[in-house]
Amino acid sequence: QVQLVESGGGLVQAGGSLRLSCAASGIRFRINAMGWYRQAPGKQRELVARIFSGGSTNYADSVKGRFTVSRDSANNTVYLQMNSLKPEDTAVYYCNVLAGLVNYWGQGTQVTVSS
Numbered sequence: 175q176v177q178l179v180e181s182g183g184g185l186v187q188a189g190g191s192l193r194l195s196c197a198a199s200g201i202r203f204r205i206n207a208m209g210w211y212r213q214a215p216g217k218q219r220e221l222v223a224r225i226f227s228g229g230s231t232n233y234a235d236s237v238k239g240r241f242t243v244s245r246d247s248a249n250n251t252v253y254l255q256m257n258s259l260k261p262e263d264t265a266v267y268y269c270n271v272l273a274g275l276v277n278y279w280g281q282g283t284q285v286t287v288s289s
Contacts, residue, residue, distance in 0.1 A: 183283030
C-alpha cells in the first residue's frame with residue numbers, strides 16, 4: 175500500500191520559514207520525480223517545485239529564490255524549504271510522487287502565512 179506522509183506545515187508570520195517533509199513508502203516502481211503542489215482557496219492546484227531522478231529541479235516563478243526542493247533518495251523522502259514566506263503562499267501543500275506513469279498524492283498539509 176502506497177503511503178505519502180507529510181509533515182511540517184503550520185502558521186508562520188510573513189518573512190518566516192517552514193520546512194515540509196514527505197516520506198513515501200510502498201512504491202514499487204521507479205520514482206521519476208518528487209515534489210510539491212499547492213492549492214489556495216478558490217484556486218486551482220499548482221506546481222510549487224519538483225526534483226527529478228537525475229537531480230534537476232523546477233520551480234514556480236512565484237517561489238524561485240525563496241523555496242528549495244531536495245530529496246533523500248535512499249529513504250524516498252522529499253523536502254521543501256520555504257524561506258521569506260508571504261501571505262500569498264498560504265495554501266494546502268500536497269506532496270506528489272511520479273512513479274512509472276502513476277502520480278501519487280499526500281493528504282495535504284496546511285501552510286498559513288500571516289501578515
